[in-house]
Structures are given as C-alpha cells and as structure tokens.
Amino acid sequence: MEDMNSNAMLDVVHGMEVAAKQLGQSSTETQREAEREKRKIQKALERSNTEAARTYAENTIRKRAASVSLLRLATRLETAAGQLHAAVRRRTVTDPLRRSACGMGKVLRVLDPVRVTSALSEFEAHINGTGLGTVAAVADFGAVEATNVSTIEVESLLEQVAAESEFGADDQMEAVTMFLKKRVGVGLDAGACVKEQEQLPWKHLGVGAL
Incomplete structure (x- = not known):
C-alpha cells in the first residue's frame, strides 16, 4: 500500500473539501431539475395528460431524493476532511487511517457518489471507531434511481x-x-x-x- 506523508495527507484534505463543494453544487442543480420536472406536471395536467403527469411526478420525487443524498454526502465529506486535518495537525494519524486516506485520494479523482460513499464509510470507521459498514451506505445512495416511487x-x-x-x-x-x-x-x-x-x-x- 502506498505510504503518505503529512503533505500528501493535506492534499487529500483539500481534495475532500473541493469534492464536498462540488457535491453541494450538484445537489443544488439536481433540486433545480426537480423543480423543472414539477412544472412539467402542471402542464401535463392542464392537457389532461395524466400518464405524462405521473412520469414527471416520479422524476420529481427521484430527483428530490437524489438532491438530499448528494447534500448529505457533501456534509459527511466536509466533516471527514476536518477530522483528517485535525488528525494530521495532532500527529494522531494511524496506519489504517493513512491507508484509508490514500484510498480516498484515488476515489476523488473520479467523483462517483457511490464510490465516494463507500470510501467515506471506510474512512469514518477508522477515524471515528464507529464500525460503519460500506454495504448499507452504498445501497442507500444507489437506491435513489433504482427504487420504484410509491x-x-x-x-x-x-x-x-x-x-x-x-x-x-x-x-x-x-x-x-x-x-x-x-x-x-x-x-x-x-x-x-x-x-x-x-x-x-x-x-x-x-x-x-x-
């Protein structure tokens, strides 16, 4: 496993902060998309096109859920960046945390929310001792598009x-x-x-x- 010095760790911290900002922006844009889909519902109802209205409603609900998931992920990532920064300053970085940060740095090169969620869950397990698993977190984010809207x-x-x-x-x-x-x-x-x-x-x- 690739080793990381303090400067490299701080680069990961910066990358996490930038990624958190990008995810927050994606959340905002996805919410705007949800509002655009919602406006399409009204137009479809005015034309008595209920099938189209239903489709737009499902799209609106999914995009709202995706927006919330992205915002939560951005918040988690920003918090984790602050925790890693503090660990570097205090020189309390453990080997497992160092390896986890290395993995996080690689994942952030391609900002895939599912992969970021998986890496972040592993990172949180090391820095917080929470024992968070990756399966539930990934499934929770990935289910946004797959789950049927009730x-x-x-x-x-x-x-x-x-x-x-x-x-x-x-x-x-x-x-x-x-x-x-x-x-x-x-x-x-x-x-x-x-x-x-x-x-x-x-x-x-x-x-x-x-």
Whole structure:
C-alpha cells in the first residue's frame, strides 16, 4: 500500500473539501431539475395528460431524493476532511487511517457518489471507531434511481401541483377521473370512480398541499 506523508495527507484534505463543494453544487442543480420536472406536471395536467403527469411526478420525487443524498454526502465529506486535518495537525494519524486516506485520494479523482460513499464509510470507521459498514451506505445512495416511487408519493405530489395550479376545478376533476380510470382499469364505472377517489389522500383538490 502506498505510504503518505503529512503533505500528501493535506492534499487529500483539500481534495475532500473541493469534492464536498462540488457535491453541494450538484445537489443544488439536481433540486433545480426537480423543480423543472414539477412544472412539467402542471402542464401535463392542464392537457389532461395524466400518464405524462405521473412520469414527471416520479422524476420529481427521484430527483428530490437524489438532491438530499448528494447534500448529505457533501456534509459527511466536509466533516471527514476536518477530522483528517485535525488528525494530521495532532500527529494522531494511524496506519489504517493513512491507508484509508490514500484510498480516498484515488476515489476523488473520479467523483462517483457511490464510490465516494463507500470510501467515506471506510474512512469514518477508522477515524471515528464507529464500525460503519460500506454495504448499507452504498445501497442507500444507489437506491435513489433504482427504487420504484410509491403510488402514494406520486398521488400526493399530483394533488399538490393541482392545488397550486391556476386551471379550473372542472379541469382538475376531469384530470383526476382520467387518472383513476387509467390506474384501476378502463372499464371503471362512475360509481366505482367516486368510491376510488374517496379512498385517496387527495379527496378534494386544492386542499392539503404538501
């Protein structure tokens, strides 16, 4: 394993600080993307295109989750950089921590959030003695894109957008009816549609936005 002197360790600290800033910027940009997807929901509802609205809602939820994950990772990385800097100043760097910092320096050359999360979890285990594993942390970050968005989340977001929009109540109700028909089947009769609607968290559009 490659050895590292104090200057090399401080270079890793600087790299971690820069990476944390970049991840924070990525988080902000991803949040902006989420807002753009959210605006597309309203336009789709205005056109009564419920399938597109649902897709945009799922995209919005995923991007919001990704933004939060990136921000958390940036915060963890910034904290770890401060801890490593303190260890170098106090000359309390252990061999396992030195090896972990070396690995971190290599990972930061390509800012892959999943790889950074894995290396950071190992680093934290050495510097904090927390015993954090890498599997759960990597799975948590990687699940953002892979996990299916729940129907409840999608419907709640559709409710919010419909409540915030400026098109009329009749158009809102028509969009709701079309959405329900496509979700439970084309052959849904009017009574069943009303019953299904009453079971949803968005019984009355325009009320109870998130």
